[in-house]
Structure formats: structure tokens, C-alpha cells
Amino acid sequence: MTQTDVTVGVDIGGTNTMFGFIDATGRELGGGQFATYSDDPPEQLIRRLADAIKKAFMSLEDDNCRLVGIGIGAPNANFHNGTVEHPPNFDWEVVDVVSLMRRHFDLPVLITNDANAAALGEMRYGGAKGMKHFVQITLGTGLGSGLVVDGNVVFGHDGFAGEMGHLTVDPKSDRRCGCGKYGCLETWASATGVARTARKLLAERTEDSQLRLVPPEDISSKDVFLAAEKGDPLALEVFAITGEVLGIKLADAVMILSPEAFFFFGGLARAGELLLAPTRRAMEANLLPIFRGKVRLEVSQLQDRNVAVLGAAALMQSMLPDLPQP
């Protein structure tokens, strides 16, 4: 009987930590999740994680599995150093997560940020199969990005490349970003950005909109999406503005990297063409002619799967020479 090589994919989030056992074909054989308690000391979180992984592994149905490595996605993770550095929503300074994990497992361990992990997942198991140049954009509370050049994730000099959420749309804007700057891309192009734009339009305009039925402070990007789907003009304008801002910055990224495609993932990506159509128009209008009509904008093919865990496993899998590579 042959053994099944299994990689653990881990997604450490500010609220929940998830993990899954992923085989070479991308099948998830099992897994688990628990509350992160991000104000706990990191040693405790990693011990709880290790215990949970070991316990879940023991109870896998297929009892012929062999753990071959662990891939971790975490905010502000540094691939080069194996560290997580000043992650937002955590009480951590610089934590050597890879070393902490290796206290519990005699296995190769790699870490990267969640956006890079998503890109690796898309490349191994999603729409970017076989692509050498693409960008993965996560549209959640903020905007995360993972860049692939020549088939490899770009980590950059310091391991932190790919922070497209903080590209400057307008330095004179009054939209303050969580990072302290003003006018960052993610203050428009994210779930919170869409809600912000909706509140702004509702405050400035007098026209009717079904969004007026929601208290302004409670408006979510989902409310805007549902209204836009029904043809609400103000909600449609919110997506038009979001797409205009996003498209101009995607055009900049195209002129720098010349990718084959952008894949969109996360809550706001569920808006699909409502968001992507105006984004595509603005991108095309701002491209050097030589790039026009060449770059695809698509919703991630892993949108309904556990991409964070899958991508973290793919990070490790891409480094394991014995595994069949796609």
C-alpha cells in the first residue's frame, strides 16, 4: 500500500486560525480551526496549533498519510526570515514562527503572507495553472496582492514586496488608511472602501437609493452589491468609482510587470463583473497602447474553496522536489 504525502496548510488570522491536510492533487483530507486569541504570547498560539494539527492528523480517515511539510500564511509574514513582523491586530513584535513550529515538528516549514499564499494556490490549483506572470488580488477588509513573475512569487529585497493596497491613488485625499497614509488604493478598492464610497455619495447626494434604508454606519459592501444587482443607480455608481480607481492602478502594475492576468479573491470579488467591468475599462484607458486588450481580469477559481489553507500548502508543495510539480 503506497503512502499519501500530505502537506499541512495553515492560515493564521487575527480572529481564527485554520489548517488543512492537502495532498499533491489539492484534495483536503481533513483539518481544523480554532480561535487565535491574538493577544496570547506567540509560543502559546503555536503550541495550540501544533497540538491541534497532531490530534487532527491522528484522526484522519486515511491512516496511511505521511506529513511532508508545513506551509503557513500569516499577516506581515517574511518569507526570507521565517518571521511575522508587527502584524496588525496582534500584540506581536518580530516572531520567528518557523522556528517555533519546528520545536514541534521535524519537518520543513515555510511562511509567507496570506496574499502570496493565495497566489500560490491560484497557480497550483486555480485559474493561473501554467501561467508564469500574474497578480492575485484579495479584496477583503483591505486589498492584498501576490505577484508572480517568471513562475515565482516576488518577495523583493526585504521579503515584503506586493503591497498594492497601499499604492497612492491621491496623496491629497482625505481618505486616511489604516497604515497612516492618505489616499491608499485600499481606502477605495476593498470591502471597507466600497462602504466608505457609498456613505460619501449618500451624504453628498439627495437622490433616492435603497441604500438609504440602511443606517449609514452599518452599510457594508454586500449591501452595495445587492443594491447594484437590482440596478440601484447610486450603488452602481459606487462600483463605477471603485473600478475607475482600481483600474488606473492595475494599469500601472501592468506597465511595471506585464502580467497575463489578475485574479480577484475575497468578499468584494463576489461582485464579479459589477466591479470588474468598470475596472477593465479604466485599466484599458490608462494602458500604453502596446498592452491593451492583452490582460485578463477574472474572479479567482478558488473563490469558494479554502484558498488561504490551500495556498499555504501550495507554498510548501512548490518547494518539495519529490512532489509532482504542475
Next chain:
Amino acid sequence: MTQTDVTVGVDIGGTNTMFGFIDATGRELGGGQFATYSDDPPEQLIRRLADAIKKAFMSLEDDNCRLVGIGIGAPNANFHNGTVEHPPNFDWEVVDVVSLMRRHFDLPVLITNDANAAALGEMRYGGAKGMKHFVQITLGTGLGSGLVVDGNVVFGHDGFAGEMGHLTVDPKSDRRCGCGKYGCLETWASATGVARTARKLLAERTEDSQLRLVPPEDISSKDVFLAAEKGDPLALEVFAITGEVLGIKLADAVMILSPEAFFFFGGLARAGELLLAPTRRAMEANLLPIFRGKVRLEVSQLQDRNVAVLGAAALMQSMLPDLPQP
């Protein structure tokens, strides 16, 4: 007596075509140049180039040289296809320059655009020695850029990556770019952009400036530089505006690529800190905090050498496995 392996570096420009014989240490053993006549059929230009190379090679002082390859830098060159495609200032459509050269030489031939060639030259022989992540910016009539990620030039999906001159500063600007778009970076950050900003300030303001001694249509970036060096406030403001615009877009590039340094080459780079100081300030102000204070802005160390020829040779040299690699 051992042979000296020599690579030909060729720079095809709209006005002049230059070439040089470069050894493995970057020494130029000889070379030549002639008028391009860019309205000639490409076959004729390449035949003239091949004849000139052969003739110059015969007359090299060191008669123990062996040609091992040819690297070419040219506008709108496509590394993947070996072609030059619709180059500005030429009457060419898509020309397979590599095949044309190989009619005359039984040697490996590679081509890339001039900005990528400059980056390869900087990496092999200039300030970027040993760097894995940097950006080379050429500030001439336009703004060219060559990006290095993980030690390799980024060509992108279609071979045209690295067109930072056309990043959008302001799509609503009335600055029309040669590419047909409005508000491209190079309409500010280039020799012509600096002259344009100077003319605009001179027209809008009434204050005295030594630039008023030059007829507006004749103002060059050199005039602005000479005036700024003498402390002319209006000329200094032109550099402040140029640096502000350039710095914001460099910050975007840092957040995408996280390079170790930017190297500046070309006529306008001679302005040195007059340009780089305000550029650095604007870049730092627009960076995500995690990137601040990490990225160097420097004038190219090859500024006074024949970087186009040296870089084209370096393109070929980087692909020759028998050559000692830096």
C-alpha cells in the same frame, strides 16, 4: 597564448548606432558608430552593422580575440521574440532583428530594450553588483526603466514589462504624452518634462528667473539645471515639482517590487541630488512605513561610460555559461 572572449554590445538608436567589443571584465577593446538612417529598410541597417562589426573586429589591437556572442539594445525590442516592434522614430513594423543578425554571424544573438540593457550593465559593471532587486531608470527624452527581480530582468508575459515612463500620474492632466495618453510620468520626469514644467511656471508666474533669458521654446533641462545650481528659485521649484511627481511613482514601484535601490542614468540624472533629494522626500512620504529608509536612490555608476553598449554586451554575457558570472 590564451584567447580573449569578446562579446559585441550594440546600441541601435534613432540617430546613431554604436557597438563595442567587451571582454569579461567590462573592458571595451574597440568599437565604432555610424548614422542609423532609420528610414532605411532594416535589412540594410543590419548589413551595414554587420560589415562595420567585422571590419572593426579585424582591426582590433589584440589579435587574439574570439567573438562569443552579440547583445543588442534597441527601442521596443522584444526579448522573447528577438524582434523590434513599431519602434518610435523608425519606419519599421515588426522586424526580426535577431534572425537578420544571424544571417551575418554564426553566434548567439540576444536583444532587449535599451532600459533593460542599462539595468544589466549596472548589475554586471556598476552600482548594482551583487544586487538581486533593483530598478534602473533612464531619464532622457523620455523615462525608461529596467527592473531586476531575483537577479533577473523582468520581461513579463509579452516581453514589454518595465514601462514606468507611462505610469499614470494624473489621467485628467493636460500633459499629452508621445504615447497618446495624458499625464504619463515621463511628461514630468524626463529632460523634456523638466523643460515643460519650466515653461509652465515661467508662463504662470511673474517672478524673475535667469531662465527668462532663454526663449521659452528653447529651454532645455540643462538650462534648468544650470539655473538651479546657481540657486535660481524658479528653477529649484521645477526640480521640486519633478521630484514630487517622480517620488510618488517610485513609492508605488517600491510597494510592488521592494527593490534595494533605484539607479538613475541619462542626461537629467546629471542633476544628481538637485533631483534626487526632492524625489527621495516624496518617495519616503508615500511609502508604507515598513519600506521607509530602506531604498537607495543613486546616480548610475556607469553615467560616464557607454552604458548602452556595455549593457547590451552584459545581456549576452549573462547568458554565456562559460563566462565567469559576477
